[in-house]
Amino acid sequence: MLDITDGLRAWCAAQRDFALATVVAVSGSAPRGPGASLAVDDRGTALGSLSGGCVESAVHELCLDAIASGKGGVHRFGYSDEDAFAVGLTCGGVLDVLVTPVRRHDPVRPVIGSVLDAAAGGRRVALARVVSGPEPQLGRALAVHADGAHEGGLGGGAALDRAAAAQARALLLAGRTGTAELGTAGGLCGEPLTLLVESAAEPPRLIVYGAIDFAAALTRIGAFLGHRVTVCDARPVFATPARFPDAHEVVVDWPHRHLAAEWDAGRLDARTAVCVLTHDAKFDVPLLELALRLPLAYVGAMGSRRTHAERDRRLRDEGVPQAALDRLRSPIGLDLGGGTPEETALAIAAELTAVRYGGSVLPLTGTRGPVHRTRTKVP
Template identity: 60%
Template sequence: MLDIAEELSRWLDEGRDFAVATVVAVSGSAPRGPGAALAVDADGTAIGSVSGGCVEGAVYDLCAQALQDGQAVRERFGYSDEDAFAVGLTCGGVLDILVTPVPAGGPDTKAIQTALSAAARREAAALARVVRGPAQLLGRALAVHPSEARGGPPRTESGGGSYEGELGGHPDLDRAVADETRALLDAGHTGTFDIARDGSHCEPDLTLFVESSVPPPRMLVFGAIDFAAALVRVGKFLGYHVTVCDARPVFATRTRFPEADDIVADWPHRYLRRTRTDSRTVVCVLTHDAKFDIPLLEAALRLPVAYVGAMGSRRTHADRDRRLRERGLTEAELTRLHSPIGLDLGARTPEETALSIAAEIVAARRGGTGLPLSGSHTPIHHDTEGCRSGAASRVGSF
């Protein structure tokens, strides 16, 4: 439900009763992944989506029923071979959906509000809910803050971080669930884990679904050129926190990049070394000037970032490759470089070029091939294939 946190947080502030349906497991091909949510309030207003339209009507009815009887329920929706018009996913996948009533002043409302408020502010937080277990525990929630959190909710662990709420089970259960949830949150993952009602991992009889909300991933665009302006717009559309950096203050201006989150006038390699990056950060080098590119790429290719791409012709790439080898970069480090940057779309304009770069970033993120779907035989929804192994299902960290 954290994907519609801003709206749901407002509903809670207004004292609205609502029910929320959340995708908690996916198998096969499905249009939306774990964490996708649809909510319905007491007036029948609906927000969000769990399937892109396939089963929305049936899920809406489940939410309305949960509002009436106050009971959480887990339902499975899949494709019906006998009747293509039956409630099901015509794309062939299976969705497990948890429907939870959230009445104003309910036992889990405060924990849910804590997680929703943090997510709406784009702060790190996670919401753990029981998706398998006794009926009286189904849907019970715990809000968890990351390891470095301090203050906030009253229950604070000695190792840092805090949680709010209680699951209604053994006293050790809340602490154990908070620890497991925090591990997923610190890694930026959404997924599930199994645990016993006494908080141990012996004979687990509960399954918890964890939604993690983390700050937006960063897109660092180096080179304040017209292609960068188009890439900023596309990056914002994809949900990145976009920074433009150029050593020339006359070009790195708010007037030229009104949609950028940050604009930095500094030498690119110097800024990269002092700024925060992580495993979700993408680095786009559009300067195609060796005095900027080489020290910048030398630094970028040695960082644990998600993507490094550099603009330039094939001749420029060959020269760049030679210079980087002379600086001691290894073969493994050089293979991380996407150069020339972007997919081959035949792009010409800045907007088309930005689209080709964004397409390559998405393909790298999701494991796509970049080939036309009409001519390939790979799964359309890569995230839903082969990502559920063992006790945990971890999805969407980049």
């Protein structure tokens, strides 16, 4: 749902009735994962996508029915070998889709409105919805904030809401969208209940050290991929906003000092990627010595193999252990064969994406298994 926040907020402001269809589970190959949503208003207007077109028409009708009847539910869509033209996923996967009416007087409406407003304002928030359990509770929702405060209710009492809020907050603080299991009495007691928790967290950080032309290209593609991009260089003549218009911030500072300050301030996490493009030992060595000791998602450094060998020797001399050195992606990027700043930026972004999702980096033509991986979303 959080991928169509702006459109849904506009509908809420206009007092439009709508229904929300959200992917709650995926098996096999499917284009999009849990949390992907399609919304349809009372005029038939649609926002978002569930499958890239495979099941949208059928789900559109289900949404209109939910608006008219006030009743939702979970629907399964898969491929039919007997009838290739049946509604389903031609890629062979299976989608479970929760359809929820969100009309002006439905109890879920203010909960969803609160989540949308918080997400639009850049505040951490999670939406927990019942996707499996007693029928009267299906689609019931809870808005959960980073401090543990919550709004709404799952229809099972205060103990259930507290237990659900605790599980949703854990996913929120990890920046994850996923499912949580508990019982209708809270904890593991009562009838089993499954929640889909959608987390709205700050975008992952991409910090580019070295204000060079390759950095400008990497900044563009990093912002396009949804990162919050920082460019940092100790040389004020190069580190200017005019040279990096796609960066969210441009900082003039020594790289290792900047990274230390960001870590101490709590602005980095396990999703943060650091790309070192300076290939100058006086900048690289103290920066990498620190970066490789921090629990970051990705640390890469530009340079030739000769540069890498010399940098590796210097880092060993500084006492960086082998386990930390093994985390360094250097020379940075995948071997795509290109050499321009844009092609190099693409190679770096491809490696970063593969590391993030555990991709094989092999051509899909020569691999087997699902094309679309089932994964827990990391915003």
